[in-house]
Amino acid sequence: MAIIDAGTGFSIELINWRLELRGEYKGLPLYEAIGGQVTAIALVETPAIGQKAKVDEKDQKLVGPVMIPDLKMFRNQGANGKENCYWYFSAETIEKLQKSFAGKIKIGH
Numbered sequence: 001m002a003i004i005d006a007g008t009g010f011s012i013e014l015i016n017w018r019l020e021l022r023g024e025y026k027g028l029p030l031y032e033a034i035g036g037q038v039t040a041i042a043l044v045e046t047p048a049i050g051q052k053a054k055v056d057e058k059d060q061k062l063v064g065p066v067m068i069p070d071l072k073m074f075r076n077q078g079a080n081g082k083e084n085c086y087w088y089f090s091a092e093t094i095e096k097l098q099k100s101f102a103g104k105i106k107i108g109h
Contacts, residue, residue: 006055009047010066012097013040013106019079019087025072029085034093037100041066043107048073067094 017036024030043053043062049071053064069091078085089097 003054003056006053006062006064008043008045008062009049009052009064011042011044011047012038012066013042014097015039021079022088025086028074029078029083030072031079031085031087032093033087033089036093036097038097039102040104040106041101042105048075067097069094 014033014036018034019031020034022030022032049065049068050073051065051068053062055062067089070088072086072088075085075087076082
């Protein structure tokens with residue numbers, strides 16, 4: 001079975017979520033993303049989680065992580081608008097988001 005790099009990864013589209021300040025990380029504000037509903041999972045060239053998907057050539061499947069609990073991701077959008085900061089999603093939030101996903105897949109955002 002040949003597993004190769006896909007050159008793409010996954011990103012989520014969320015609605016009805018919020019950011020709560022949890023301190024600092026690497027000298028920048030650190031926010032926990034709370035609540036929300038996943039409206040789509042998109043294939044993107046540069047996933048926020050920093051990990052690209054793999055292709056299983058035999059089964060023709062694209063596999064890889066969509067979200068990783070407690071992973072601090074650099075973002076340029078904070079709770080009050082544009083700002084350099086970090087976000088993360090807790091395992092509990094990811095589990096709730098997984099249950100909200102309705103199955104829409106997109107190419108890019």
